[in-house]
Amino acid sequence: MKKYKVVTSISYPTKGAMGKTGSWRVFKPIFDKEKCIKCLRCWIFCPESSIKQEKDGTISIDYEYCKGCGICAAECKVKAIIMEREVQK
Amino acid sequence: MTIMIDTGNHIAAKAAVMAKPDVVAAYPITPQTTLVEGIASFKAAGEFTGEYICVESEHSAMSACIGASAAGSRVFTGTSSHGLLLMHEMLHWAALARLPIVMCNINRVVGPGWNIWADENDSISQRDTGWIQFYCSSNQEIFDTVIQAFKLAEHEKISLPVMISYNAFVLSHTSMPVDIPEQKVIDDFLGKYKPQWKLDVKNPITFGNIIGPVGYFNVRKAMINAHENALKLIPQIAQEWKQKSGYYHGGLIEEYKCDNAEYILLCMGAIGAESKVAIDEMKKKGIKIGLARVRTFRPSPIDEFIRLGNKADLIVIDRNISPGLGGALFAEVKSAIYDKSDAKVYGFIAGLGGTDVTYKDIETMCKKAINGKAKESELYGVVEV
Numbered sequence: 001m002k003k004y005k006v007v008t009s010i011s012y013p014t015k016g017a018m019g020k021t022g023s024w025r026v027f028k029p030i031f032d033k034e035k036c037i038k039c040l041r042c043w044i045f046c047p048e049s050s051i052k053q054e055k056d057g058t059i060s061i062d063y064e065y066c067k068g069c070g071i072c073a074a075e076c077k078v079k080a081i082i083m084e085r086e087v088q089k
Numbered sequence: 090m091t092i093m094i095d096t097g098n099h100i101a102a103k104a105a106v107m108a109k110p111d112v113v114a115a116y117p118i119t120p121q122t123t124l125v126e127g128i129a130s131f132k133a134a135g136e137f138t139g140e141y142i143c144v145e146s147e148h149s150a151m152s153a154c155i156g157a158s159a160a161g162s163r164v165f166t167g168t169s170s171h172g173l174l175l176m177h178e179m180l181h182w183a184a185l186a187r188l189p190i191v192m193c194n195i196n197r198v199v200g201p202g203w204n205i206w207a208d209e210n211d212s213i214s215q216r217d218t219g220w221i222q223f224y225c226s227s228n229q230e231i232f233d234t235v236i237q238a239f240k241l242a243e244h245e246k247i248s249l250p251v252m253i254s255y256n257a258f259v260l261s262h263t264s265m266p267v268d269i270p271e272q273k274v275i276d277d278f279l280g281k282y283k284p285q286w287k288l289d290v291k292n293p294i295t296f297g298n299i300i301g302p303v304g305y306f307n308v309r310k311a312m313i314n315a316h317e318n319a320l321k322l323i324p325q326i327a328q329e330w331k332q333k334s335g336y337y338h339g340g341l342i343e344e345y346k347c348d349n350a351e352y353i354l355l356c357m358g359a360i361g362a363e364s365k366v367a368i369d370e371m372k373k374k375g376i377k378i379g380l381a382r383v384r385t386f387r388p389s390p391i392d393e394f395i396r397l398g399n400k401a402d403l404i405v406i407d408r409n410i411s412p413g414l415g416g417a418l419f420a421e422v423k424s425a426i427y428d429k430s431d432a433k434v435y436g437f438i439a440g441l442g443g444t445d446v447t448y449k450d451i452e453t454m455c456k457k458a459i460n461g462k463a464k465e466s467e468l469y470g471v472v473e474v
Contacts, residue, residue, distance in 0.1 A: 004286035007308055008286070008308055009185070009186070009296060009298055009300045013293055013294070018299060
């Protein structure tokens, strides 16, 4: 990857540059594999790349980085993702 | 070399187009309108082949310029007064992202009341945004400074946006003959733009994202270094342009008849041209006075102020005011020479609201200071109504 000499706020692609942002979550997306129609809208819309494609065509959620924004749940047409209040354990 | 007799705005448009920007994004505002219309005419005639983006506000204009510059384009825009103020947030953005955008600002009064005449408070209020700021005193200087500005902004030791200010109507709408060099001279002088960084799908990065305290302080430090580099590069680039075009308007400042001067007048913009006439008149009467016209307000030519302060007493005329303090240039000159020179510094604030400042007015102000009748800082030319 090409790095630039100029000193400004440029970010290069890296995993978790701001730490494990999953801890910011208030609402947690819960995925129901039975309802999933494998359209991958959630995967397209997730702004944090926290939706992972699985071999069977469905998805999984990376809770280490998912901030709980709820976009995946809003975009899912079959309600295979719902948001639940995060419970501190 | 051809001679073009035209207004400051049309000359700025010509210079901008000859610098071959990839993108111009602008929104019209009096007295800048004929500048962007000029560029649009060049676009219609096929002389400007870059993208012309019409936007819905100046905030959008600067945002579009930032986007285009971040994508690696050479970018030009222009604005004035309230348009510049609406850009304020994005001016900081452009400078901190180190994007070499070149912009003309036509100095116009800030309202209310609504007034379209010359006054520098619009650009003076942008002095802490990190932009390099030039002030021009003739249409030839506007042309030459726009060309120099691209070279400076895009220099690897600078990588900062540059603002070129000139007075509303006094220059923007006044025709003067200007020597226009051949296109090849400008092409050779500027070369192809090599961005210091750019958004590129083949090398994905993001910019302007979250940055911690330590990182941010480093971004500021780099910007300060770039301004220090500009103090050396501005005179150097002005000399290079002189060799290419034959035209020279000074480096950080333009000195006029300062040899053996006991008093030196400092000012910016079009008042600087009028001051030359005033200096000639006073010289005829045996007054030992010279002129130092400040071309570069940012970075501040501190060492030049100290050098002048060690030669003579200083008289500063500001066409701007920081209410509660005084003229901006006056305050900066005093601050620069503190503890370094014993020069007396007199400040006059004149021409606010676009009131005329003639060579006779300038002579009156200088004589008042020289005769010991001036206060340390005072308003000149207020007519009670």
